[in-house]
Amino acid sequence: MDCNMECMECLKELCLHKVPLFSSLSRDEFEKLAEQMTFRRYKAGEMILAQGEIPQAITIIRKGSAKAFKITPEGQEKILYVFSRNDYFGEQYLFGEQKAAYSVAALQSVKTCSFTREHFRELVRTHPTLAVEFMEELGNRVIRLEAALHSAGNDKIETRIAAVLLDFQSRYGTQTPRGKEIILPLSREGMANYLGIARETLSRRLSQMEEAGIFESHGNKKLLVLRPEELEKLAQSEE
Amino acid sequence: MDCNMECMECLKELCLHKVPLFSSLSRDEFEKLAEQMTFRRYKAGEMILAQGEIPQAITIIRKGSAKAFKITPEGQEKILYVFSRNDYFGEQYLFGEQKAAYSVAALQSVKTCSFTREHFRELVRTHPTLAVEFMEELGNRVIRLEAALHSAGNDKIETRIAAVLLDFQSRYGTQTPRGKEIILPLSREGMANYLGIARETLSRRLSQMEEAGIFESHGNKKLLVLRPEELEKLAQSEE
DNA sequence: CGGACCATTGATAATTGTCAAAATTCGTGG
DNA sequence: CCACGAATTTTGACAATTATCAATGGTCCG
Secondary structure (H helix, E strand, O other): OOOOOOOHHHHHHHHHOOOHHHOOOOHHHHHHHHHOOEEEEEOOOOEEEOOOOOOOEEEEEEEOOEEEEEEOOOOOEEEEEEEOOOOEEOHHHOOOOOOOOOEEEEOOOEEEEEEEHHHHHHHHHHOHHHHHHHHHHHHHHHHHHHHHHHHHHHOOHHHHHHHHHHHHHHHHEEEEOOEEEEEOOOOHHHHHHHHOOOHHHHHHHHHHHHHOOOEEEEOOOEEEEOOHHHHHHHHHOOO | OOOOOOOHHHHHHHHHHOOHHHOOOOHHHHHHHHHOOEEEEEOOOOEEEOOOOOOOEEEEEEEOOEEEEEEOOOOOEEEEEEEOOOOEEOHHHOOOOOOOOOEEEEOOOEEEEEEEHHHHHHHHHHOHHHHHHHHHHHHHHHHHHHHHHHHHHHOOHHHHHHHHHHHHHHHHEEEEOOEEEEEOOOOHHHHHHHHOOOHHHHHHHHHHHHHOOOEEEEOOOEEEEOOHHHHHHHHHOOO
8 A cells, every 4th residue: 555645544544533523433433434435636716515506425624725605696705614624514414405505615725535415324324423423513513603693793893803813823823933823714805705894994903903913914825923812802802 | 181271192293293303203203202391381581591501401482482692791682593483492402511602581471392302312313214304404504504694794784674574474474454464572672682783773774664665563562564575675685 | 027916005985883862652550 | 441650662963883995005926
């Protein structure tokens, strides 16, 4: 077996090991699941799932990141999720026949692995542990969405910006001597769409936060966080 | 058996028959489930579930309606859901040990039936049909929440008001010669909290809509919808 | 280095929130 | 059934926030 290139064993590990949904699987179940995975690659900008399709699989991001978005009637896009390594999507469509309400596109070069509806449904039927895990995961997704809905309606914009920056810091940040450096997965326009505000408003708020010494922006794609504790404070603002 | 008062058979029918989650159960499964139900009554204003508790049951509203809400740090309440007959809540907490992020309180006199975590988990484990149904239901909840999140960030207020009125019309409306009459489950203040806007803003918009001849308001608790097609038009506004 | 693209800044308009006052509605008790 | 007082809602004036439009400035990548 050639483990320098695309060794199946390595890929299985990468895809499944870090995904909480599968963490409680027995060795046996794990093996069975791994056999049925499909691997794919996408170039930056490429579509992974198109709005209106009936999703045929649950897809795990193995490398790179992707955005889930909807196009509004005015032709503007609104970003709902930013997925990165070990995130997955499509699980809400596995049972039932609903069409996808949004598209998913690669933000950079992306590698994925996925299970078809049929495989996953069969596995869930035959492996009660996985079924319970899956129901817990769906429940948690519901709980997170309820929190997001509450936040969208009640938190100040500064709070929500800080929350997004903290999220990006944890997912895209690397430690440097002066602080955590975030390689942003989205442009300013993308971040504004994600937050549901105008690009200009985001620009102004970020400038204020930079003047306050919370971070330094290095070009358009990097951010060096100098005072994470200030971000935390802003992100709370409630409770 | 005394079917004038609280006949178990009747109650079982009422609680389970109309809830899609249980619609595909076999007669046998249905019976088994019905045995384990608990019935409760609540007076208007009474708490059904308190924020911070770990929910111990899935609760179905059998009569009356209830609101799910969070108290913000400023002491104002924000309504997340309005439940009416055959709606249920708590299902997202059945697997896992998370605390409820919101409270649920009766809006009027309410009757409920519920299954404990243990009963429901056992049933799901032993009845694959119910498990599949439950996963589909959780998936649909996720899909609806994603749509709500998108709507909250992108739709005009008028659109969202119209959507709420249509929802109330379908759940609380009765046909009259002149149009559908809605018995509102929430006060203006409640509706404003539900929409995440100021009471005064809602007031103004409703006045505009009434002047436009879309509905007549009869006191504070009734609405007579004269032009439902106008509501539909407003509620779309996208796609 | 240059050109296309993206981001920032400024000025202004539109929308919504806030505070205060007036009007309406509701429930109760007579 | 009516009337009254409390609670709720509506309306008005104003302030705060954000969106929009336009122009400038910076960044990225060949």
